[in-house]
Amino acid sequence: MSLIKVTGLNHRYGERAILENINLSVDRGEVFALIGPTGAGKTTLLRIIDLLEVPSTGEIYFNGKCIPRSGKQRLEIRRRMSFIHQKPQVFNLSVYDNVACGLGWRGEEKNKIARKVDQILEMVGLKGYKNRNARTLSGGEAQRVALARSLVLEPEVLLLDEPTANLDPVSTAKIEQLISYVARQRNTTMIMATHDMSQGQQLADRIGVLLDGRLVQTGNATDIFRSPQNEEVAHFVGMENIIEGVIIANNEGIATVNICGNAIQAVSNYPAGREVYACIRPEDITLALSSTQSSARNSFQAKVTQVTFLGPLSRVEISCGFRLVVLVTKISAEELNLQVGREVYATFKATGVHIMEREISQ
Amino acid sequence: MTEIWHGLTKAIELIISLDPEVMEIAGRSLRISGTACLLASLICLPLGSLIHSHHFRGKRVLINIIQTLFSVPTVIIGLFVFVLFSRAGPLGELGILFTPTAMVIGQMILITPILLGLTISALSGVSKEIVDTATSLGASGFQTVLLVLREARYAVLVAVIMGFGRAISEVGCALMIGGNFKGSTRVLTTATYLETGKGELELAIALGIILLFLALIINIVLNRLQQR
Secondary structure: OOEEEEHOOOOOOOOOEEEEEEEEEEEEEEEEEEEEEOOOOOOHHHHOOOOOOOOOOEEEEEOOOEEOOOOHHHHHHHOEEEEEEOOOOOOOOOOHHHHHHHHHHHHOOOOHHHHEEEHHHHOOHHHHHOEEEHHHHHHHHHHHHHHHHHHOOHHHHHHHEEEOOOOOOOHHHHHHHHHHHHHHHOOOEEEEEOOOOHHHHHOOEEEEEEEEOEEEEEEEHHHHHHHHOOOHHHHHHOOOOEEEEEEEEEOOEEEEEOOOOOEEEEEEEOOOEEEEEEEEOOOHEEEEEEOOOOOOOEEEEEEEEEEEOOOOEEEEEEEEEEEEEEEHEEEEEHHOOOOOOEEEEEOOOOHHHEEEEOOOOO | OOHHHHHHHHHHHHHHOOOOOOOOHHHHHHHHHHHHHHHHHHHHHHHHHHHHHHOOOHHHHHHHHHHHHOOHHHHHHHHHHHHHHHOOOOOOOOOOOOHHHHHHHHHHHHHHHHHHHHHHHHHHOHHHHHHHHHOOOOOOHHHHHHHHHHHOOHHHHHHHHHHHHHHHHHHHHHHHHHHHOOOOOOHHHHHHHHHHHHHOHHHHHHHHHHHHHHHHHHHHHHHHHOOO
């Protein structure tokens, strides 16, 4: 049974709709990532789940029980969850008192609090900081205090709002490690908002894409990143090649798609005649100087139109009757001597092409 | 000019020699104003938290009124308390007019607006995110209020000290309600007033210096707190 269930949830601030018809259920022990651009409503959804805000309409169930819109029960249930905010808000107290306060509010004994706080500070690597004022810590340290403050409560549900958004890569790695450690060791249910897709992919069992207040697609990482449901999701998850086409034939699940007069092969069940988008991730296309024989069904002669260096990777735009964006490593870009005007062969598999139906706008 | 100089040296002598009368008056001042400040704090801190943490109609207006009363003339409070406790007044039967108790009550009323107003503004300095964080860590409404007070503790202490400063330096209320009786209700300000009138300048200057010295200490403490 799901531990947290949200049904028919709508939320608006005045006239502005923040969340629209959200239906979501998260199982006990599951790590669920909410991905979406800034302003999509991720924080608001987390706040509503943490019972900090009351939704305009819709219900929230905790462990099968519908949570009332007001009253004491909300505090009781809130005490079984914990929320890590995007910007860590530490109290103007010592690190120890920061971490101890939640236990104090739950009426724990002093000795027990001391033992638990010491344990958790050790775990997050802040043991020597006990008596420091938390306001004097760096961003990464403050976020670890915030994490310790939540983890010490041993919550059944941990809500994380962009837990690493303002941190440097080293601090980010530490926080991510702690999160996955807790998820594994304690089997804590987590709902995590992030705009960092690799983080979602790395930490979560399941991902939900929140765009403009609507939960557009939920599924595992492969579903979301390989088979986005529509153009919006495809754009958001980094599907750079979204090309209009029409299916002209389908032979036992291998569709032939006509794209500007070129035929490409893709795995799809759509019948001939359907208007579609063909989506290809830029890292799924390989470039070579000659047409090599491979199992890949699609190979096109192309001309390089633009090369951009992105650190270890290069983003190459090519034209083969239609425009394609390809990601190659910097080394292979140099080996192939990729320059504007260079003739190359672009190759990709039929399984590397995701076909989605195109809604014809009037 | 020589008179002032003479007075000043005598005054310093009185202070250094810990003159019993001077010390007694200074001690009484501290006691009465300290008690008034403590009692007013016990009322104003919770009340201020209550006003701060609740949204209600007329909140803005209420805060405006409180702020206006920051500068209520001391003689008006003196008059009000005098009428309240005078023999024929509604609380005349208590017979506490011209006692330190009445002075404490008068000063409490006098500094309540300052304490209340500054407490509310101190609490407003605590961000909404802190309140949210406390709530999501499982604090009840009351526990959140306590945490917010603790977060704003330096600013709240500034409010208390400002209240104390106003209480110990006022003269109108102390004179009207206390009566300036030697040995029972004579405090630094009223004594300074009286001795000046009598021409006992050295005693008046000594008392004045002590008052100024107290003001200096209060200022130093305030400065330190505001730097936190």
